[in-house]
Amino acid sequence: MNSFEIYYEMEDNLQAIYRSRLLTEILLSLNESSRKLSQLREITGSTSQAIIPKLRKLEEDHLIETKEREYCLTPVGKIVALGVADSFATVGTVSKFKYFWSTHYIEGIPTPLLKEIGCLYNSEVLYDKRTKILSVYSNQLKIIKNADHIYGISSVITEEYADSILEKVKEETSVELIVPLNVAEELKQSPYVEKLQVLKSYKNFQLKSKTEDLRIGLIVTDKCLVLSLYKKSGTEYDITTGLFSSDPKAIEWGERLFEYYKIHSDANLHGNYAL
Template sequence: MNSFEIYSEMEDNLQAIYRSRLLTEILLSLNENSRKLSQLREITGSTSQAIIPKLRKLEEDYIIETKGREYCLTPIGKIVTSEIADSFATVGTINKFKYFWSTHCMEEIPISLLKEIGCLYNSKIFHDRRTKILNVYTNQLKTIKEAEHIYGISSVITEGYADSISEKVKEGVPVELIVPFHVAEELKQSPYAEKLEVLKSYNNFQLIYNNEDLKMGLIVTDKRLALSLYKRSGIEYDITTGLFSSDPKAIEWGERLFGYYKTHSEVKLHGNYAL
């Protein structure tokens, strides 16, 4: 049975939830914690007369149950409500940053993580402006400076970026950096070759080679996520726009994105670091 056939069969059940603002608010509220009727009234702004029939219907469907004087989700209810919450977060993140997504190349983000893009809802888009030249770059360097550990994917390299990474490595901060082929070639040239030579004795630094032409820039630290993408054409890396977040969900999402490319990269050892 395909998705269309499932929808046709379950249409009434689905619409019963999504068409009812009050029903959805009750479920999302209970997804956070168990609630008393008085708390549900306060959260939804509705009367007991309006809420109670919804609660009875949810109990009949074994979506919620009562424990003492509180309503809570059943195991089935937790599954249903979690999917509802995720769908809202996904649509919300797409709409909130629609211009960013529509003008940049998203193909480098694996489908498994695109499905979890709702984790980025509590993010901000930074732009370079006439009054804030290099705003994105400055905030990327700030993200590195404040980090206690760093995971990165670098599609471009600058001396400022290289110096910031080197400084953190020398401080003893664990750093793992993935670079595509063209950046690896640049790192063999001056002044980067000399900087890497200095880092050969540091076991807290790993440079990982990826044979693909990665179209993104990623910095994930214990405190922050910074994500930059190529423009929609896939030719030009956009250094003037970036997505930043300090939300733990966004940071975890960034760690999974880094982990995906680490798994799909070649590690070629050279001294005590990878190249």
């Protein structure tokens, strides 16, 4: 059964939730915590007369129940409420950063992570301006400097970036990097090959490569996520724009994205910098 068939079969149930502002607000509220009727009145701004029929409807559908004079989600209701919350977060994230997504190549983000794009809602997109060139890049370097651990996907490499990584590794910060083949080839050349020779003796540094293009840039630390993408054409990396977030949900999303590419990397280059 495809998505359209499911929608048509469950249309009444779906519209009952999404058409009713009050039903949606109750589910979202109870998804955070159990609530008394007085609390639901305050949160929704509605009267008891308006709320109680909705509560009865949700009880009939076995989505909520009462415990100690408070309304709470049933296990099934939790599944539904999470789905509703995720759908709003997804649409909200796409709408909030519409220009960023529409002007960049997002195909580098695998489908499982695109499904969780709502985790990035509490983020900020920074752009270089004529009066502030390389501000995005400078912020990335600051984030690396203040990190206690670093996971990175590097679609491009600069000497300043390499020096920042080298400094953190020497400070015994755990650093794991993934690079595409074109960057791996650059790392064979001076001045990078000399820096990698120094890194060779550090156990807290790992470098992996992928034989295909990685049209994505990622920095994930204990404090922050930075996501950079190629421009819409997919041929030019955009160093002037980046999505930044210190939200734990966004950081966890970035860790899952890094882990995805780590699992699908082709080679571990640590200790084998002749490539």
